Amino acid sequence: MAKVAYFDCFSGASGDMIIGSLLDAGLDFDILKRGLAGLDFRGYQLTIEKVVRSSVTATKFNVLLDPEDEHHRHEPGHSHGELHRGLTEIIDIINRGSISEHVKAKSSEIFRKLGVVEAGIHGVPLEEVHFHELGAVDTIIDIVGTVMALEALEIDRVYSSPLAVGSGTVRTAHGVLPVPAPATLQILADAGAPIVDAPPSEKPPGELLTPTGAVLITSLASGFARPALKVDKVGYGAGNKQFPTWPNVVRVWIGEESETREGAQMVLLETNIDDMNPQIYGYLMERLLAAKAADVWFTPIQMKKNRPAIMLSVLGPANEQERLTEIIMRETSTLGVRARSVARHTAQREVIEFMSSLGLAHAKVKRFGGFLSVSPEYEDCRRIALERNLPLQDVSRIIESEARGTLTPGS
Numbered sequence: 001m002a003k004v005a006y007f008d009c010f011s012g013a014s015g016d017m018i019i020g021s022l023l024d025a026g027l028d029f030d031i032l033k034r035g036l037a038g039l040d041f042r043g044y045q046l047t048i049e050k051v052v053r054s055s056v057t058a059t060k061f062n063v064l065l066d067p068e069d070e071h072h073r074h075e076p077g078h079s080h081g082e083l084h085r086g087l088t089e090i091i092d093i094i095n096r097g098s099i100s101e102h103v104k105a106k107s108s109e110i111f112r113k114l115g116v117v118e119a120g121i122h123g124v125p126l127e128e129v130h131f132h133e134l135g136a137v138d139t140i141i142d143i144v145g146t147v148m149a150l151e152a153l154e155i156d157r158v159y160s161s162p163l164a165v166g167s168g169t170v171r172t173a174h175g176v177l178p179v180p181a182p183a184t185l186q187i188l189a190d191a192g193a194p195i196v197d198a199p200p201s202e203k204p205p206g207e208l209l210t211p212t213g214a215v216l217i218t219s220l221a222s223g224f225a226r227p228a229l230k231v232d233k234v235g236y237g238a239g240n241k242q243f244p245t246w247p248n249v250v251r252v253w254i255g256e257e258s259e260t261r262e263g264a265q266m267v268l269l270e271t272n273i274d275d276m277n278p279q280i281y282g283y284l285m286e287r288l289l290a291a292k293a294a295d296v297w298f299t300p301i302q303m304k305k306n307r308p309a310i311m312l313s314v315l316g317p318a319n320e321q322e323r324l325t326e327i328i329m330r331e332t333s334t335l336g337v338r339a340r341s342v343a344r345h346t347a348q349r350e351v352i353e354f355m356s357s358l359g360l361a362h363a364k365v366k367r368f369g370g371f372l373s374v375s376p377e378y379e380d381c382r383r384i385a386l387e388r389n390l391p392l393q394d395v396s397r398i399i400e401s402e403a404r405g406t407l408t409p410g411s
Contacts, residue, residue, distance in 0.1 A: 012208025015142025025235025222319030274309035
């Protein structure tokens with residue numbers, strides 16, 4: 001079973017909130033500090049503290065910069081920590097670090113996404129992008145530290161809730177901007193990430209989702225729905241803002257995800273097609289099944305002008321949604337794909353091999369709660385019926401009965 005982290009972002013997210021939640025859920029602070037010490041720059045201190053955000057106790061992760069350090073010099077119009085750093089310089093800092101190759105690669109990938117977004121917003125080539133808040137030491141630590149923390153906790157997959165973005169305006173190095181800030185909104189658009197508002201009576205003003213929080217969640221999350229999860233630990237990471245009746249925290253759930261009778265998190269993709277060569281459908285099914293689709297089926301339908309058409313339905317793991325959608329868009333004539341989260345309830349299954357009175361045979365055994373069923377393998381029954389000149393239904397009954405006899409009670 002996979003170890004999963006699910007980030008509940010009902011009050012948005014920022015880099016320090018994400019790390020704070022992982023520390024609150026049991027990440028050893030000393031391990032994080034030793035890991036980040038492998039980055040090739042100094043002039044900062046890391047601290048954690050327990051705080052209360054509207055009656056919820058959470059861990060606050062802080063990056064304290066040394067204002068006297070030569071690398072943290074004050075520049076006109078910017079506060080300490082708001083350095084101008086180019087993308088190449090940031091990637092170089094990460095790659096020079098004494099950190100794992102996975103952390104280097106994933107952290108660099110996340111910063112490149114930020115670079116592409118900034119280049120697009122400001123209309124400059126990628127190599128000319130200079131980060132302001134995003135290039136500050138604390139944000140480098142937030143991004144590298146989050147990837148490092150997930151590695152230290154041995155998290156296999158990450159999921160997220162829809163993201164609360166906030167409302168109103170936010171003051172940035174580029175002036176006062178609407179919430180979500182342009183970089184945050186573009187990151188969400190590129191990822192197709194869902195957003196959500198707080199309840200109107202509790203809706204806190206201002207920015208809840210920062211660009212750093214947005215790029216971390218969208219880069220790390222396999223899906224934006226809560227998976228079937230046996231929760232082992234819960235952690236709360238605090239933000240800087242305090243609201244009277246709204247806890248400004250990120251909540252992380254850590255546990256094991258499994259495809260059990262409780263319901264595995266899946267995605268159902270559907271599209272209607274009325275203008276495609278029918279020969280393509282068989283090839284399409286092969287491609288989708290090879291890409292980890294759990295099932296693919298075609299339903300005859302009628303569309304506008306009473307045209308006969310096919311509704312393509314694809315059931316697959318939530319974390320494979322992007323890949324399956326890409327195959328559908330590339331291999332068919334459709335212009336859009338519908339998607340919705342579904343839960344699939346599965347039984348325990350196995351295939352047994354045994355020597356029956358008619359020869360070697362296989363049978364599928366299904367268990368669900370106290371229920372058990374046995375289904376003989378069709379190809380075995382067909383082969384035996386032809387070899388022995390027996391009715392296929394008689395062979396099937398014999399194989400099923402003898403397969404049940406091989407199963408001990410409770411097995």
